[in-house]
Amino acid sequence: LLGMGGSNQSQWGAAVAAMNVGSERSKGVVRMVQTSDETCVFEGTIDGLPPGRHALCVHEMGDISKGCSSCGEVLGAGLSEKAKGMLSELDVGKDGRAMFRLDNTDLKVWDLIGRSVIVHQGTDPNASNRLVCGIIARSSGLFQNSKRLCAC
Amino acid sequence: LLGMGGSNQSQWGAAVAAMNVGSERSKGVVRMVQTSDETCVFEGTIDGLPPGRHALCVHEMGDISKGCSSCGEVLGAGLSEKAKGMLSELDVGKDGRAMFRLDNTDLKVWDLIGRSVIVHQGTDPNASNRLVCGIIARSSGLFQNSKRLCAC
Ligand SMILES: [Zn+2]
Ligand SMILES: [Zn+2]
Numbered sequence: 002l003l004g005m006g007g008s009n010q011s012q013w014g015a016a017v018a019a020m021n022v023g024s025e026r027s028k029g030v031v032r033m034v035q036t037s038d039e040t041c042v043f044e045g046t047i048d049g050l051p052p053g054r055h056a057l058c059v060h061e062m063g064d065i066s067k068g069c070s071s072c073g074e075v076l077g078a079g080l081s082e083k084a085k086g087m088l089s090e091l092d093v094g095k096d097g098r099a100m101f102r103l104d105n106t107d108l109k110v111w112d113l114i115g116r117s118v119i120v121h122q123g124t125d126p127n128a129s130n131r132l133v134c135g136i137i138a139r140s141s142g143l144f145q146n147s148k149r150l151c152a153c
Numbered sequence: 154l155l156g157m158g159g160s161n162q163s164q165w166g167a168a169v170a171a172m173n174v175g176s177e178r179s180k181g182v183v184r185m186v187q188t189s190d191e192t193c194v195f196e197g198t199i200d201g202l203p204p205g206r207h208a209l210c211v212h213e214m215g216d217i218s219k220g221c222s223s224c225g226e227v228l229g230a231g232l233s234e235k236a237k238g239m240l241s242e243l244d245v246g247k248d249g250r251a252m253f254r255l256d257n258t259d260l261k262v263w264d265l266i267g268r269s270v271i272v273h274q275g276t277d278p279n280a281s282n283r284l285v286c287g288i289i290a291r292s293s294g295l296f297q298n299s300k301r302l303c304a305c
């Protein structure tokens with residue numbers, strides 16, 4: 002067991018996704034911090050979204066060589082009734098802004114690195130309605146205990 | 154030991170960096186494939202670079218929330234005489250294009266995920282001359298044997 006940290010900056014890892022792919026209008030940042038062995042916190046602000054209710058999720062890949070469409074399926078699709086990559090739905094008002102903080106116990110920050118965060122138009126996460134996405138990257142504070150990632 | 158694969162698509166993993174941050178002019182794609190337990194191949198084309206000789210390297214973080222400047226130091230800086238993140242120097246002619254294929258035995262694709270590839274202006278990899286960068290993301294084919302990454 003790891004010891005408890007005294008601050009919000011996680012010794013278990015932190016990551017960031019600059020939401021800047023797929024749209025001229027929508028921009029934002031999503032930060033992920035593993036605040037305990039169990040809990041990964043997602044915190045974000047995304048601007049320039051169309052008003053309405055939209056799905057927020059993690060997709061398998063972070064490949065943006067063809068924009069958001071090359072990021073693959075939602076993480077865990079088909080493995081259980083609710084894919085673990087389905088994070089939440091965002092309510093966006095007239096100002097076009099989504100702000101959120103989610104405590105998630107299905108995901109770990111070290112399993113998210115190199116994947117992507119996507120906001121869909123509407124609540125149905127199909128491939129043709131990807132509004133904006135960003136690659137989940139390492140940020141400082143990630144893996145202070147260990148600089149290595151490995152397949153396991 | 155893993156079995157040998159029959160194709161170039163690696164069972165050991167593949168990643169991609171869309172080089173699209175930090176510059177309006179420069180764009181490209183770098184692909185990384187772990188072709189064996191020892192060798193990680195970097196293959197890329199980047200256009201719109203200024204003519205001259207420029208450093209190509211992997212940096213610790215993939216945090217582009219402040220552009221290429223928030224990607225941290227070159228991977229392995231200070232740990233040995235030559236940082237393992239220093240990949241190569243690129244010769245760019247009047248057409249502004251760099252094409253390269255590098256066989257690297259110092260790095261493994263699974264240790265690169267979530268970091269960044271950076272091209273510097275000139276061969277001195279300091280913080281103020283970052284021309285263009287991209288986050289190293291998972292691409293399909295990565296970790297066919299295992300979907301998990303873990304700290305180890
Ligand atoms: Zn999705
Ligand atoms: Zn560098």
